[in-house]
Amino acid sequence: MSSGFPPIDEQMEVLLRGAVDVVEEDALRQRLAQSRAEGRPLLIKTGFDPTAPDLHLGHAVLLRKMGHFQQLGHRVVFLVGDFTAMIGDPTGKKATRPQLKREQVLANAETYQEQAWKVLDRELTEIQHNSEWLGALGAEGLVRLAGSYTLARMMEREDFRDRFEKHEPISIHELLYPLTQGYDSVVMEADVELGGHDQLLNLLVGRDLMRARGMEPQIALTVPLLVGTDGTQKMSKSLGNAIAFEDSPREMFGRTMSIPDDLMWDWRLLLTDMDETEIERQKADAERGRASPRDLKADLAHDLVRRFHGPAAADEARTEFDRMFRSGGVPDEIETRVVPSGQPLFTLIADTGLTASRAEARRLIQQGAVSLDGEKIGDPYFTLPDGVNVLLKVGKRRFLQVVAPAANAAD
Incomplete structure (x- = not known):
């Protein structure tokens, strides 16, 4: 039998x-x-x-x-x-x-x-x-x-x-x-x-x-304990480096794109069904410049969104990401910073070094030069709610992945 x-x-x-x-x-x-x-x-x-x-x-x-x-x-x-x-x-x-x-x-x-x-x-x-x-x-x-x-x-x-x-x-x-x-x-x-x-x-x-x-x-x-989006610590909601099953397709895609390039191979192994030989081939191609790490990471993000939200949502999330971010010249590597929720946006921008002063940060916000996940923010006193993980763009070339951990979050 x-x-x-x-x-x-x-x-x-x-x-x-x-x-x-x-x-x-x-x-x-x-x-x-x-x-x-x-x-x-x-x-x-x-x-x-x-x-x-x-x-x-x-x-x-x-x-x-x-x-x-x-x-x-x-x-x-x-x-x-x-x-x-x-x-x-x-x-x-x-x-x-x-x-x-x-x-x-x-x-x-x-x-x-x-x-x-x-x-x-x-x-x-x-x-x-x-x-x-x-x-x-x-x-x-x-x-x-x-x-x-x-x-x-x-x-x-x-x-x-x-x-x-x-x-x-x-x-x-x-x-x-x-x-x-x-x-x-x-x-x-x-x-x-x-x-x-x-x-x-x-x-x-x-x-x-x-x-x-x-x-x-x-x-x-x-x-293994999956390393979170910060690339250093195990994934945990309390550390602000987690991607939840219930995150929207857009959030899941964008946060996956924020992980360090060298982390995507472990994610491929542990979160997808890709053959291990193919993972090693892609890794070698990326290291030798024969393939774009950004494109390979986008493939990973697409696979994850498809798993949790379906193929149509995955296609839409990728299209939206391409439209919103690639056209804006987002760099391959973006620093991730954990910040307290409830802090006014203009002070957050200055305190993280994206501007030389709070006055400059306030002026850029009022001029429409600041966005969160592609949406312009015009209020200097806008505050991030608990549990968000967003791409902050200041001007044309300054980017920061900003994480405000959920209050009292468990692993």
Whole structure:
């Protein structure tokens, strides 16, 4: 009964594309072989804590890997961490995260799922909520779960260790997060758990808990943390370097065009289906001057908009970008600057060095020489709202990609 699944080597090639950690690769190959021989799909678990209402391209990397398993015929579970979200994942955090109310978590979860269907096949995706079993644990069950792991092992985590050494607070409930996530795997009997690279230690706790109960430990497979539009830090709404699934086609296209040229190859690998050989060929052509990085980046932007908004919207966004920006002589590389929202435009222009003085900035605005994403702004006191990412043009040759982060945004 192996005809329902592709050959093992073919599956491994698809699943290892863009992967960072596979614990353990040989075990994954063996599990795939057993699945193929028995005609039984593997159970793939991926947890999402809905701490914010919107998904961005960083989430798409993980969703795409889930999609790879779906395409190969495996059983993919989108696990809504409605219980764990109320704890708050401490991974990489320098301080205790605020606890969310259940109503807020459930509202976020609804929008998460609707946006996820832009990447996943709705008909092939199972939705589960970990509150179903974690909520039923009760005090006794939670104490027993806590007793199955040592504090010494938990303190091996870099984030906890750093905070402890700096005498910064670590709440007891934070120590429970990896345990509850691991317990999800026990209950679900997961074959594979997917997560971002920063989640590896949490995924390994799941392996430990399964092994302690005499179960075959899950395979842990992680994907990279997508670098944001600034080209340096991981994509995060709180850093103002994210592109959301719900951004308009025009915004998505323009923000993709703002990324550094050398970042587009990772985005190609992680966010599109382009063959890796073709990616390397395009990269070599760009480095040797045989292809325009700007044109290749526009192709990437078009592909992303098509994925999230459809081909017609992608064509329109590209046409609009060409009309509005290329005719205006926008340079290939544009600096990105994060600025506070609520600042008057004339002070922002002067403070970022686009003019020599605030008086000059005010004069240029009043003369119609200042635009945001191609739209002229005539009010010197115009302020940027929270969460915008726009191209600021001053005069004919001064450009700046301006980001005003969303207030209280989560990753």
